[in-house]
Amino acid sequence: MSWADPGWEVAVAAGAELGERPFWDPADGCLLWVDINAGRLHRYRPGAGDEVVLELADGGRPVALGAAAPRRGGGYVLATAGHVLRTRPGARGHPAFSFGG
DSSP, rough: OOSTTTOOSSSOOOOSSSEEEEEEEETTEEEEEEEETEEEEEEEEEETTEEEEEEEEEEEEEEEOOOOOOOOTTEEEEEESSSSEETTTTSSGGEEEOOOO
C-alpha cells in the first residue's frame, strides 16, 4: 500500500521529524503524540488543530522524547532516554518537571 492510496487518511499534517506513540485521550477528546527528535509533545483536537503542548530542551538543544501519557490530576508522564518525568498541570517546558516520588 502506498501513501497515495485512497485508503490512507492523514490525521495531522504536522511535519514532525519523527512522530511516534499516538494516543487517543478520551477524557480530553484529543490525540496526543510525540515528535521524538524534536522533544515535543503534540495535542490534536478535531476542529481545533495541532498544538505543541511542551518542548524538552537542555542548553537550547532538544531532548529526545520517547513517549508521553496524561496524568489523572493533570500534566503528563514523559519518557526520555535518561529519565521518566512527571509534569505539573499547565507545564510547557523543562522547569516544570519533577523527579522521583
